[in-house]
Amino acid sequence: MRLDYLSIFPGYFDVLGISLLGKAAVNGLVDVYAHDLRDWTHDRHRTVDDTPCGGGAGMVMKPDPWGEAFDEIIGTEPDPSVHVVFPSPSGEPFTQSVAHDLSSVERIVFCCGRYEGIDHRVIDYARSMWTVHEVSLGDYVLNGGEVAALAITEAVVRLVPGFMGNPQSLAEESFSAGQDGLLEYPLFTRPVSWRGLDVPEVLMSGHHGRIAKWRRDESIRLTRERRPDLTDSDVSARH
Numbered sequence: 001m002r003l004d005y006l007s008i009f010p011g012y013f014d015v016l017g018i019s020l021l022g023k024a025a026v027n028g029l030v031d032v033y034a035h036d037l038r039d040w041t042h043d044r045h046r047t048v049d050d051t052p053c054g055g056g057a058g059m060v061m062k063p064d065p066w067g068e069a070f071d072e073i074i075g076t077e078p079d080p081s082v083h084v085v086f087p088s089p090s091g092e093p094f095t096q097s098v099a100h101d102l103s104s105v106e107r108i109v110f111c112c113g114r115y116e117g118i119d120h121r122v123i124d125y126a127r128s129m130w131t132v133h134e135v136s137l138g139d140y141v142l143n144g145g146e147v148a149a150l151a152i153t154e155a156v157v158r159l160v161p162g163f164m165g166n167p168q169s170l171a172e173e174s175f176s177a178g179q180d181g182l183l184e185y186p187l188f189t190r191p192v193s194w195r196g197l198d199v200p201e202v203l204m205s206g207h208h209g210r211i212a213k214w215r216r217d218e219s220i221r222l223t224r225e226r227r228p229d230l231t232d233s234d235v236s237a238r239h
């Protein structure tokens with residue numbers, strides 16, 4: 001899998017050489033390339049933004065540098081196998097399902113906007129050439145797309161076959177199909193007693209059936225308390 005990042009702050013992506021992702025890069029599972037959008041400007045100030053047509057607050061990212069960067073990084077021929085991700089406050093929700101879909105893709109290009117956003121023609125042009133995902137991390141405001149691109153990267157790459165040492169742990173996570181869309185149960189490890197707080201006895205019983213029931217009940221309780229939106233009527237009936 002090749003990952004490209006276009007940003008006026010390419011240094012954000014230096015962290016991708018750390019931890020598991022760094023190991024994946026070393027193992028050849030993932031190739032990471034960060035690009036400075038200003039490398040495709042031609043004025044002395046390396047300008048990437050301008051005032052919004054029709055007025056309004058802030059600045060908008062000019063289309064020209066993006067187009068020239070696309071030509072050099074991706075190419076000038078349409079190729080639907082290339083997936084271009086635009087993090088955006090007005091994007092569709094980024095979910096585990098989207099992460100799963102992207103994990104089988106060979107090439108992803110992240111376009112990280114700043115200011116008030118990117119000239120919309122850049123997104124329209126990208127849609128005419130490649131497979132585009134305009135996605136939002138959630139209902140809160142970031143200053144740009146870089147942090148979102150990092151989060152999306154982690155969510156996607158950890159699903160790539162061969163990346164995680166123990167793929168079974170993926171199956172038991174919250175938001176994964178294997179858990180019926182329920183939140184993950186509380187986790188404990190040694191010591192059994194810590195600052196007057198004990199591991200629930202059932203988890204020390206060695207009785208796998210009871211342990212499985214306790215964990216299921218806890219997942220249901222937590223989901224009903226914290227994420228009623230995840231429990232549809234069918235799921236509630238089953239639980």
Ligand SMILES: N#Cc1c(-c2ccc3ccn(Cc4ccc(CN5CCOCC5)cc4)c3c2)n[nH]c1N
Nearest residue numbers: 087088113114116136137138140142143144145148
């Ligand atoms: N993913 C994700 C994100 C982002 C995100 C992603 C990409 C960019 C690029 C620039 N920004 C800054 C920015 C902030 C606020 C606004 C809204 N304003 C638009 C003009 O009208 C007033 C309202 C726009 C742009 C970004 C933010 N924020 N939150 C997420 N979950």
